[in-house]
Amino acid sequence: MNIRSLIIAVTLSFLSVSTYSKSTDLVACIDDHPPYQILADKPYGTHISALETLASALNKQLVFVKSPNFARCVALLKTGEVDVIAGLNRSKEREKFAFYAPFKVADERIVISTKDVFIEEYGDFQGKIIGVPRGTTYFNKFDNDKSLNKVSIHTIRTGLELLLKNRIDMIITSPYVIDSLLTDIKKAKLKITKLNLQNSDTDKTHFGFSKKNKLNLSQEEIVSIATNAFEQSFN
Numbered sequence: 274m275n276i277r278s279l280i281i282a283v284t285l286s287f288l289s290v291s292t293y294s295k296s297t298d299l300v301a302c303i304d305d306h307p308p309y310q311i312l313a314d315k316p317y318g319t320h321i322s323a324l325e326t327l328a329s330a331l332n333k334q335l336v337f338v339k340s341p342n343f344a345r346c347v348a349l350l351k352t353g354e355v356d357v358i359a360g361l362n363r364s365k366e367r368e369k370f371a372f373y374a375p376f377k378v379a380d381e382r383i384v385i386s387t388k389d390v391f392i393e394e395y396g397d398f399q400g401k402i403i404g405v406p407r408g409t410t411y412f413n414k415f416d417n418d419k420s421l422n423k424v425s426i427h428t429i430r431t432g433l434e435l436l437l438k439n440r441i442d443m444i445i446t447s448p449y450v451i452d453s454l455l456t457d458i459k460k461a462k463l464k465i466t467k468l469n470l471q472n473s474d475t476d477k478t479h480f481g482f483s484k485k486n487k488l489n490l491s492q493e494e495i496v497s498i499a500t501n502a503f504e505q506s507f508n
Contacts, residue, residue, distance in 0.1 A: 353485025361481025
């Protein structure tokens, strides 16, 4: 495909979302992030189920926009091309264009590392090369810590490959992602450590809604409906 054809294809993909999305739709951006989101012909996973519950609670038709990565989903949320992302962590930068509602209790944080890396407390992050998937945030102290050596990676699976090449020392993920990668982790003889974080600011996982959403509902109405659904179904 030449450059001109690529530009036309990308433009048409945006038009298919922004021009034809209706106030009766809930447009959600999803990327491939097992086990939360799997981009099959019919997407599935725990976040997909949460989005389906949200759409039902809002009385909307769920429409998926499939993205190559989470960072792209955040960009589409910022411009209002999509209405919602499941699993958007809070940050001061994102609060300029997004608002939030919880949909489940947050997962624990797990470190995958090489055998010679020991993580017992936050201070142990110092001096380590930490792989962070593009667009991913964890908790404010970590996300805003400029003293840490954080490098951008494409996915957690990419991080595993970099660990094996000794390009990074560790990545942070959740028990559910660990379960989906356990065979690879054991085969590579990598270490799994549970993070014990006191006073973490992320005790819940949130939907992130675009302030430019096309749902024809106020922020207060959306948050109230989503929170009630969370309390009834995911708590």
